[in-house]
Amino acid sequence: MSILRWLGAGLLALGFGTGAAQAGQTFDTVKARGTLHCGVNVGVAGFSLPDSQGTWRGLDADLCRAVAAAMFGDPNKVRFVPLTAVQRFTALQSGEIDVLIRQTTLTMTRDTSLGLRMVAVNLYDGHGFMVRKDAGVTAAKGMDGMTICLSPGTTNELVTTDWFRANKLRFTPLLQERMQDNAQALQAGRCDAIGTDATQLAALRSQFTKPQDFVILPERFSKEPYGPVVRRDDQEWFDVIRWTVSALIQAEELGVTSENAEELKRTSPNPEIRRLLGADPVLGQALKLDPAWAINAIRAVGNYGQLFERHLGPKTAIGLERGLNRLWTDGGLMYSWPMR
Incomplete structure (x- = not known):
């Protein structure tokens, strides 16, 4: 019996026990600090670039704001940390930043060998x-x-x-x-x-x-799929980042915009819209966030289509068509996992 107890203790130490894995500290640290530390590019138009007043603009910068809005109800509770390609992973590994949202290609070796976790695709490139x-x-x-x-x-x-x-x-x-x-x-x-x-x-x-x-x-x-990156120390924090990105894609799929989100929350009978916008609190409870987490993000930055068109689309100086970044219903690859 002593040998069995010794083996059982060893399995538990390795994480093979029946109990849930212990969550890491990032979620709690960010929540207690009250500010998101978000790693971005040092400056690329359309992704993350300070304007003449020093305000960070671009797709990546707004994704940082979306996460801050989901966590705190305030998209301005974010500190932008500009990083080069060489600096980016070290800054995340060391804890200097909470999440990296910086034109980073999701690859197998990065996901398995750096102590980091690739979260979700927010842009398909090549x-x-x-x-x-x-x-x-x-x-x-x-x-x-x-x-x-x-x-x-x-x-x-x-x-x-x-x-x-x-x-x-x-x-x-x-x-x-x-x-x-x-x-x-x-x-x-x-x-x-x-x-x-x-x-x-x-x-x-x-x-x-x-x-x-x-x-x-x-x-x-x-193939260059971009997406946020986090440390492998906190599944709860991983979930917040993944589902914030998904919420913006789901919003476009459902026709929810920054302009109509509040009205749809009050009037829509669609159960998917009600869950997304917090009229039904189940999604917020699953993430340990306020029921309004997703509507806060959508009101702050818009849905995924609004983000793309505002920063990269044909009417911008960059002038890109959406291509693979169209919704799956329009021949693209953008697809939110079911939010239920």
């Missing part, structure tokens, strides 16, 4: 190249021998290296942490191209002095 128009290049195979600006520690560096090697082509990398430095290098002629995700290329070009002088090649060379 690797591409931008070249000078006067180079006369219309396809990537015409880039043989070029100097390509890349950010170290990114999937883009790996994708570029693999593709050129597979096609027996040569290139010279110019590695710089800040994408803005790569943009300046391309405009100054220090490199012939930039390799990164297509949405970032469009965002960078929108800030150029002469954007018409640069061409984004049509090919895509990888």
Whole structure:
């Protein structure tokens, strides 16, 4: 019997017992602090970029606000922490930030080997190249021998290296942490191209002095699903981030916007809308949040479609069509898990 008790204690220590796993401290720490520490890019138009008053604007910045609104009922209770690609994972691992929402591709090795957890997809993208128009290049195979600006520690560096090697082509990398430095290098002629995700290329070009002088090649060379990242220390916190993203997608699916959310909460007989907006408190209870958690996020930043159109869509300087980021009902990949 003593041997059985010893084995049972060992299994419990390893987490194989019948009891629930102990939650980590991030959820409680954020709640007690009263402010979300959100890691974002140091500055890419359409994603996270301070305006002339120092206010962070963009898709990623607004997702940070959505989480703050879900947690505290106030989208302004967030501190933005600008991070380069090299800094981002260390900042999360060390506890400097609570969540990373910074154009980060969700990959298997990142999800399994860094002590982190990839949460959910908020944007589907793919690797591409931008070249000078006067180079006369219309396809990537015409880039043989070029100097390509890349950010170290990114999937883009790996994708570029693999593709050129597979096609027996040569290139010279110019590695710089800040994408803005790569943009300046391309405009100054220090490199012939930039390799990164297509949405970032469009965002960078929108800030150029002469954007018409640069061409984004049509090919895509990888799958780059972006999404928030958290530490593997707190399932409750993981749930808050995952379901906040899902709530914004679900809102678009149901026709709920920042403008009509309050009225629909009062008048809609649709049980899905009632659950989402907190007229039925079951979803908030599941997350240990106020029943109004989702409507607070939606009122603060809008549904997913509103976010995309405001920061990246055809009427912005970036001018992107939604493509794969359309709802599944419109031929895209955006799809909320059932919220019930």
